[in-house]
Amino acid sequence: MLFFINQLLGFFMAFIFVMVFVAFFILSERKILGYVQIRKGPNKVGLSGLFQSFADLIKLIIKLKIVQFLGRSNLALLGVIIIVSISFFYMIFYYYITSGDNLNYGFMWFLIITSMGSYSFLLVGWGSYNKYSLLGALRASFGSVTFEASLLCLLVIYGLINFSYNLNIEWLGGSIIWCLIPLYFLWWVCVLCETNRTPFDYAESESDLVSGFNVEYSNTYFTCLFACEYLIIYVMSWMLALIFFNNWLLLIFSLIHSIFIIWTRGTLPRVRFDSFVNFMWLYIILISAIFIGLFV
Numbered sequence: 001m002l003f004f005i006n007q008l009l010g011f012f013m014a015f016i017f018v019m020v021f022v023a024f025f026i027l028s029e030r031k032i033l034g035y036v037q038i039r040k041g042p043n044k045v046g047l048s049g050l051f052q053s054f055a056d057l058i059k060l061i062i063k064l065k066i067v068q069f070l071g072r073s074n075l076a077l078l079g080v081i082i083i084v085s086i087s088f089f090y091m092i093f094y095y096y097i098t099s100g101d102n103l104n105y106g107f108m109w110f111l112i113i114t115s116m117g118s119y120s121f122l123l124v125g126w127g128s129y130n131k132y133s134l135l136g137a138l139r140a141s142f143g144s145v146t147f148e149a150s151l152l153c154l155l156v157i158y159g160l161i162n163f164s165y166n167l168n169i170e171w172l173g174g175s176i177i178w179c180l181i182p183l184y185f186l187w188w189v190c191v192l193c194e195t196n197r198t199p200f201d202y203a204e205s206e207s208d209l210v211s212g213f214n215v216e217y218s219n220t221y222f223t224c225l226f227a228c229e230y231l232i233i234y235v236m237s238w239m240l241a242l243i244f245f246n247n248w249l250l251l252i253f254s255l256i257h258s259i260f261i262i263w264t265r266g267t268l269p270r271v272r273f274d275s276f277v278n279f280m281w282l283y284i285i286l287i288s289a290i291f292i293g294l295f296v
Contacts, residue, residue: 014095015088022230023053029262036266063219076127080221083120087228089113090235097167097242106167107155110239114151114194117232118144121203124225125213136213139273140196140203146280147193153288154186158243160295167242183291184244186284191236191261193280196229198264199271233261 027042027049034041042049090113096103103109118141125137159165196203203213214225237257238250245253271279 010099011092011095014098015091018091018094018231018234019227021234022227023057025230025234025258026226027053028259029265032259032262033266036263057223060219060223074127076124076216077221079120079123079125079127080217080224082116082123083228084224086113086116086120087231089116090232094235094238103167105165107159107165110167111148111152111155115144115148117194118148121213124217125203128213128216130215133213133215136203136215140213143193143200143202143273143276146277147190150186150280150284150288151190151194153285153292154183154190157183157288157291157295160292182287186288187240187243189280189284191240191257192264195233195236195261197233197261199268200276201265201270202273202276234258237261 030052031041031049042052045052045055093103093106093109093113097106121140121144122137125133125135125140128134155165192198193200214222217225234254238254240257241250241253
């Protein structure tokens with residue numbers, strides 16, 4: 001019983017730490033994008049806008065809720081519940097690895113949790129009676145099928161290198177992954193696809209889909225979608241750092257990866273969807289298959 005309580009407290013501490021990081025990460029993104037666009041970011045609430053994210057959170061939660069006729073169905077709310085559940089599973093995964101526990105078949109669990117994200121996007125967009133939401137959900141779902149095939153190949157490669165699919169923070173950094181620098185860039189493509197960030201932000205695509213899959217959402221539901229999206233960004237950045245730069249600077253490399261994701265949003269244009277699909281199926285999967293052939 002005491003062990004269960006300690007595990008539960010550790011999980012909630014990890015969750016609170018990551019959510020506080022998410023709040024300041026959102027603020028950092030707005031500030032960095034402001035400087036990229038040669039303007040000031042948020043600077044009114046607190047010292048240099050330090051508490052802007054918390055003010056926005058309170059505003060979204062207490063905002064007046066207006067239920068429109070046929071705005072969205074219960075299916076859309078189920079999609080929100082799924083993406084929140086995925087975030088909790090990510091936090092359990094994050095806690096077990098950072099606490100030093102040996103998570104058997106950790107890569108397989110990571111792939112299962114990641115693959116659930118496409119279902120949440122599909123339900124959120126399909127359950128919203130809006131053509132822009134549906135288009136964004138279809139793009140995100142088909143993009144997930146495309147990049148998850150590449151991600152599976154990369155996980156197989158890493159399992160062949162380490163002769164195991166376990167994740168253990170003590171021995172993971174000793175692998176020969178440094179000899180495979182191209183895999184790092186392939187992982188980066190998969191991370192940008194999973195987090196729906198530029199140049200692969202097809203779920204939102206503000207220039208042609210208004211706000212994408214979350215057009216019909218506001219107040220608490222939009223807050224859940226928005227916060228979970230940034231939580232997944234941090235977990236993916238941390239996972240990338242864990243695999244390729246696992247040492248005492250793990251947190252620093254995670255922050256660097258998170259800032260790089262912000263930088264891509266401020267500088268790179270969106271890739272055309274058909275070009276993205278051709279690139280993933282014709283090049284990424286082909287390169288991954290070649291690497292698998294080298295290690296089999």
